[in-house]
Amino acid sequence: MNVQKMNDLTEFSDEQKKYLEGFTSGLSIARSGGLGSSNSAAAAKPTTATTGPEALHDQARANTIAAAGKLVAEEKAKADKHPFEMWDEMRANAAAAKFPKGTDVFLYKYHGMFHVAPAQDSFMCRLRIAGGIMKSYQLRGVADIAEKFAGPFAHITTRANFQLREIPPANVIHVLTGLDDCGLTSKGAGADNIRNVTGSPTAGIDPQELIDTQPLCAEMHHYILNHREMYGLPRKFNIAFDGGGKVAALDDTNDIGFFAVTVGEGKSVPAGVYFRMRLGGITGHHDFARDCGIVIAPSDCVAVAEAVVRVFISEGDRTNRQKARMKYVLDRLGHDQYLKRVQALLSFPLVSLAESECEPRPAVAKHGHVDFHPQKQAGRVYVGILTPVGKLTCAQMHGLADIADKFGSGTIRLTVWQNLIISDIATENIDLVKAAIEAVGLSWKTNSIRNGLIACTGSAGCKFGASDTKANAMQIAEYVETRIQLDSPVNIHLTGCHHSCAQHYIGDIGLIAAKVDTSVNGDDEQVEGYHVHVGGGYGTEQGIAREVFRDVKAVDAPVLIEKMLRGYMANRADASESFHAFSNRLTVDELKEKCA
Ligand code: SF4
Numbered sequence: 001m002n003v004q005k006m007n008d009l010t011e012f013s014d015e016q017k018k019y020l021e022g023f024t025s026g027l028s029i030a031r032s033g034g035l036g037s038s039n040s041a042a043a044a045k046p047t048t049a050t051t052g053p054e055a056l057h058d059q060a061r062a063n064t065i066a067a068a069g070k071l072v073a074e075e076k077a078k079a080d081k082h083p084f085e086m087w088d089e090m091r092a093n094a095a096a097a098k099f100p101k102g103t104d105v106f107l108y109k110y111h112g113m114f115h116v117a118p119a120q121d122s123f124m125c126r127l128r129i130a131g132g133i134m135k136s137y138q139l140r141g142v143a144d145i146a147e148k149f150a151g152p153f154a155h156i157t158t159r160a161n162f163q164l165r166e167i168p169p170a171n172v173i174h175v176l177t178g179l180d181d182c183g184l185t186s187k188g189a190g191a192d193n194i195r196n197v198t199g200s201p202t203a204g205i206d207p208q209e210l211i212d213t214q215p216l217c218a219e220m221h222h223y224i225l226n227h228r229e230m231y232g233l234p235r236k237f238n239i240a241f242d243g244g245g246k247v248a249a250l251d252d253t254n255d256i257g258f259f260a261v262t263v264g265e266g267k268s269v270p271a272g273v274y275f276r277m278r279l280g281g282i283t284g285h286h287d288f289a290r291d292c293g294i295v296i297a298p299s300d301c302v303a304v305a306e307a308v309v310r311v312f313i314s315e316g317d318r319t320n321r322q323k324a325r326m327k328y329v330l331d332r333l334g335h336d337q338y339l340k341r342v343q344a345l346l347s348f349p350l351v352s353l354a355e356s357e358c359e360p361r362p363a364v365a366k367h368g369h370v371d372f373h374p375q376k377q378a379g380r381v382y383v384g385i386l387t388p389v390g391k392l393t394c395a396q397m398h399g400l401a402d403i404a405d406k407f408g409s410g411t412i413r414l415t416v417w418q419n420l421i422i423s424d425i426a427t428e429n430i431d432l433v434k435a436a437i438e439a440v441g442l443s444w445k446t447n448s449i450r451n452g453l454i455a456c457t458g459s460a461g462c463k464f465g466a467s468d469t470k471a472n473a474m475q476i477a478e479y480v481e482t483r484i485q486l487d488s489p490v491n492i493h494l495t496g497c498h499h500s501c502a503q504h505y506i507g508d509i510g511l512i513a514a515k516v517d518t519s520v521n522g523d524d525e526q527v528e529g530y531h532v533h534v535g536g537g538y539g540t541e542q543g544i545a546r547e548v549f550r551d552v553k554a555v556d557a558p559v560l561i562e563k564m565l566r567g568y569m570a571n572r573a574d575a576s577e578s579f580h581a582f583s584n585r586l587t588v589d590e591l592k593e594k595c596a
Contacts, residue, residue, distance in 0.1 A: 053227070053228040053229040054082070054228075054229070054232075055229075056229055056310060056313050056314060057078070057079075057229070057232055057313060058079070059314065060234070060313055060314050060315075060316070060318060061075055061079060061318060063314075064318045064319060069318065069319040070319055071318055071319060072318065072319060072320070072321055073103060074103070074106055074191075074192065074321070075318045076103075077103035077104075077106055077107060078107075078192070078232045080103075081107065082228075082232075083107040083108070083109075083110035083111065083191070083231075083232075084110065084228070084231075086104070086107060089104070090108070090111070090172060090173065091173055093169060093172070094169060094170055094171070094172045094173045094174075095170075097168065097169050097170040098169055099115050099117070099121075099169050100115060106191055107191070108123075109189075109190030109191035110187070110188060110190065110191050110193065110231065110232075111176060111186060111187065112125050112126045112127065112128070112176075112185075112186025112187065112188075112189035112190055113125055113167075113172055113175075113176070113186070113190075114126065114190055116165075116461055116462060116463060117463070118463055119459060119460065119461050119462050119463045119465065120165070120166065120460075120461055122165070122166045122167055122168055122169075123167040123168075123169065123171075123172060123175075124163055124164065124165045124167070124457075124461060125150070125163065125164045125165075125167055125175050125176075125179075125186050125189075126157070126161060126162075126163045126186060126189040126190055126196075127142075127161055127162045127163070127164075127179065127184055127185070127186050127189060127196075128161060128184075128185055128186060128187070128188065128189045128195070128196045128197075128221065129160070129161055129162065129184065129196060129414065130196075130197055130199075130214075130217040130218045130220070130221035130222075131160070131197065131198065131199035131200075131201075131203060131213060131214050131217030131218065131221075131241070132159075132160025132161065132196070132198060132199070132201055132413055132414035132415060132416075133199075133201070133203070133214055133217075133411060133412070133413050133414075134184070134411075134412050134413075134414070135183075135410050135411065135412070136401035136402075136404045136405045136410040136411075136412060137182065137183075137401070137410075138182050138183055138184055138412075139397050139398075139400060139401040139404075139412050140182075140397065140398055140401045141178065141179070141181070141182025141183075141184065142154055142162055142164070142179075142182070142184070142397060143394040143395075143397035143398050143401070144178075144394075145164065145174075145175055145178040145179065145182075146164050146394050146397075147394045148174070148178075149164075149167060149168075149171035149174045149175050149178065150164040150165060150166050150167045150171065150175060151164070151165045151166030151167075152393065152394045153165070153391055153392060153393050153394065154391075154392050154394075154397065155390045155391055155392075155418075155457070156387060156390035156391075156392070156414050156415075156418045156419065156420060157196075157390065157418070157501075158416050158418060158454055158456070158501060158502055158503065159195055159196045159198055159238070159416060160196065160198050160201060160413075160414040160415055160416050161189075161196040161414065162414070163457075165461055185225065187225060188224060188225070188230075188231050191232075191236070192231075192232055192233045192234060192235050192236060193224075193230075193231050193232070193233065193236065193237070194224050194230060194231075194233070194236075194237045194238075194239060194309065195236055195237065195238050197217045197220045197221050197224070197239050197240070197241070198217070198238075198239075198240040198241070198249055198250070198254070198416060199213035199214060199216065199217040199240065199241040199242070199243065199249055200213045200241070200242055200243040200244075200245040200247060200248075200249050201245075201247050201249075201369065201413045201414070201415040201416075201421055202245045202246060202247050202368075202373075202382065202413070202421065202423075203217075203243055203245065205375040205376060205377065205380070205382055205423050205424070206243070206245035206246055206247075206375070206376060207374060207375065207376040208244065208245060208246055208362040209243045209244050209245035209260075209362075209376075210243055210244035210260040210261070210262055210273045210362070211243045211244070211260045211273050211298060212243060213241040213242070213243040213249070213260070216241045216258070216298060216301055216302065217241055219302050220239060220241075220301075220302050220305060223302050223306065227306075229310075229313070230306070230309060233309065233312060233313055233316065234312065234313070234316025234317060234318050234324040234325075235316060235321065235324035235325050235326075236325075237255045237256075237309065237312065237326065238253075238254040238255045238256070238281070239254055239255065239256045239257075239258075239305055240253075240254040240256070240257050240258065241258045241259075241260075241275070241301070242257065242258065242259040242260060242361075243260045244259070244260045244261075244361050244362050245362075246362075246363075246364065246365040246368040246373070247364070247365070247368050247369045247415060248364045248538060248539055249416070250416055250503075250506075250538050251278060251281075251289070252278055252281050252288045252289045252538055252539065252542060253281045253282075253283050253288065253289070253503060253506060253538060254278075254281045254289060255279065255280065255281060255282070255289070255312075255325070255326045255327075256277065256278070256279060256289070256305050256308055257277070257278040257279075257281055257289040258275040258276070258277055258278075258296070258301055258305075259275065259276055259278065259361065260273055260274070260275055260298075260361075261273070261274055261275070261276050261295065261355075261358035261359065261361065262358065262359040263295060263353065263357065263358050263359070264359060267353065267357050268353060268357075269295060269351055269353055273298070274295035274296060274297060274298070274353075274358075275295070275296045275297075275298060275301050276291055276292070276294065276295055276296070276355065276358065277291075277292045277294060277296060277301075277304065277308075278290055278291050278292065279292055279308065279326070279330060279335065279338065280326055280327040280330040280335075281327075282325050282326075282327045283500060283503050283505045283506050283536075283544065284498060284499060284500030284503070284505065285325065285327055286505065286544050287327050288538075288542055290330075290335060291355050292335060292339055293352055293353070293354065293355070294339070294350045294351055294352055294353065295351055295353045295358070296350070296351075300348065303346065303348075304342065304346065304350070307342045307343075307345040307346050308326075308338075308342055310345055311329070311338060311341045311342055311345070312326045312329060314341075315329045315332075315333065315341075316328075316329055317329075361539070361540075363540075364539055364540070366452070366489040366491070367446060367451040367452060367489040368384070369384040369415045369417050369419055369421065369451075370384040370385075370386055370419065370444070370445075370446045370447070370451045371383065371384055371444060371445065371446045372425075372430055372444065375423065375424070377424070379426060379427050380423075380424050380425060380426065380427070381425050381427055381430060382413075382421050382422065382423040382424070382425065383421065383422050383425060383430075383433060383437070383444050384415070384419055384420070384421045384444065385400070385419060385420055385421070385422065385437055385442050385443070385444050386419050386442065386443045386444070386445075386447060386450050386451070387418060387419050387420065387442060388470075388474055389418055389453060389454060389455040389469075389470045389473045389474065390418035390419075390454075390455075390470075391470070393441075395440070396440045396441060396442060399436070399439070399440030400412060400420070400422065400440065400442075402436075403422055403433060403436045403437065403440075404422045406436075407422070407425045407426070407429045407432065407433050407436070408422050408423055408424040408425050409423065409424035411423050411424060417451075417452065417454060418454045418455075447477075447481060448481070448484075448485055448486035448487075448489070448490065449476070449477050449480050449481040449486070449490075449492070450477050450481065451489060452489055452490055452491030452492060452507075452508070453473055453476070453477055453491075453492050453494075454473075454491075454492075454493050454494070454502050455469040455470045455472070455473035455493075455494040455495075455502055456469050456470075456494070456495050456496050456501035456502040457469070457470065457496065457501070458470055458471075458472075458494070458496040458513065459496060459513070459528065462496055462497075464496060464497040464499060465496030465497055465513060466496060466497055466513035466514050466515050466528065466529075467494075467496060467513035467514070467528035467529060467530060467554050468528060468554070469494040469495065469496045469502065469511075469513060470494075472494060472511075472528070472530075472554045472557060473492070473494045475554075475557070475558055476492065476494075476557055476558045476561050478558075479558035479559070479561075479562065480558060480561055480562045480565065483562055484562060484565050484566060484569070486565060486569070486579075487575065488578050488579065489578075490508045490509065490565065490568075490579045491506075491507050491508045491509070492507055492508065492509045492510075492511070492561065493506070493507030493509070493510045493511070493536075494511045494513070494530070495510070495511070495512050495513065496512075496513045497512070497513060498512070500512070504533060504536070504545065505533065505536045505544045505545050506536040506537055506538050506543075506544075506545070507533070507536050507545060508534065508535070508536065508537070508545075508579045508580055508583065509532065509533070509534055509545075509561065509564065509579075510532070510533040510534070510536050510545045511530040511531070511532050511533070511552075511557065512530060512531050512533070513528065513529070513530055514529055514530060514531050514550075514551060515527070515528070515529065516528070516529030516551045516552070516553050517551070518553065527553055527554070527555075528553070528554040529551055529552050529553045529554050529556075529557075530552050530554065530557055531547055531549070531550045531551065531552070532547070532548055532549040532550075532552055532557075532560065532564075533545035533546055533547050533548065534546060534548050534564070534579075534583040534591060534595075535580060535583035535584045537580050541578075541580045543580075543584065546588060547588075548588055548591045548592060548595070549592070549596065560596065563595060563596055564595040564596070565579075567591075567594040567595030567596070568582050568583070568595065570594075571586075571594045573585070
């Protein structure tokens, strides 16, 4: 391990020792009982906890208390009982077909189990799949678990992952052990943990990639799984690796976004492929990750990520859930100071190099995750398959696993666009694969509306959702695709609430759900609807979308989206102007006039 071990005092640097002194005094104050009952849970922690994997977390809580901060309920729950020590309680609850109560609902999420009442009186289970890449036997396993123990389907998420839904309380243990049995896990997939590590979905097969990100995704994934201190952060945390391939990994929307770059001859570092690191992406809070001005050897990325997370553990806000993400630590410390803290934890120097000294990233194919594409391996192609905003039936999962085995290498690649890719298909089998995909009721054909259409769970399965995003997304697709054909890619994102799981702020068109006041037979009512934004993007199109239309009823959304796209086609500067460029060239008033 490159990072100095925080639980071994002999390895502490001077800075760390000084820091620990502050922590020890904070913890002493807490344990003296002089801080009031609101912090009693943390104050009651046994002293032994400060030397184990929880030491850094105990230290951060004690520092909060010493600074007269009031820990939120989630922090007290974490201090009281480690979620990975509640297996027996979970088994007992399952045997009695009971749901957890109180803060145990939060702690269950460490196991990837979300009790989603009142939206549904059942659990949702979110997996973690390193880089979104899995094998056919695992997909069959997911299908079988869904068939036996959950609703008979699975959703692909916007973190290239699977979620199972409609799990009765009696089946919780069956689902968790079933995932284990097929080499999958849901550990740390929810609550205050590092979520599924994403990477380039065409890793290892993309002709233009600079580096295969899959080994790094796997290394990061296993590092997290095997280091208990990497759980129970101040808030959730996202990490992505972009290898420069045709399909973007959206690294700039993550807390840590690593993106591969080539450095040519004659620079201050040896020529080769490195990663640059961006920090602080959280588009729901209107911020993208910002470049740190350094290049990192691929073999050092996981150690750097680990150090970034450790600083976040120490500095993240544990008193206010709204301000607990890493962005707010960066806002407070500044990137330079944050990076100094990271450097203090590393046994090798971080190397500065301006982004302008690196070669530009190879271009992204905005909808390159659909249709057939040649691989770097001669005679092989991969195919991106559309799903209805991520939903797959059990029969479809089995069918896709069969296709991957029969015509590919048994590899299935989930993408953040809620679709999937099957790779390693012999060119001569393309027509057979097309027929096989159609036989399972899915499509490989590029579709100007569905290619970039994503939706979060929404009100059908999430208590925060103000509208049924998935159903409304499909209504938009079915209405608009029969009326208008676009000749350039447009992404449409529907998200159910301000948590912005479908990242509406980076959509060409982004809809965030809202209850809309209306009148039905003279009575005031509220119906499902949206506020509509335009002009968001990522990478070279990076930007936060602007609101153009407010309080649009869900039933009116398909017609409005059609009008917006017609307005774009009729008013763009020329055929090469993208929707992104068009919607950023016009003012909001002009957009309202031309697109409604
Ligand atoms: Fe739920 Fe909101 Fe996330 Fe949608 S954006 S899945 S409604 S939390």
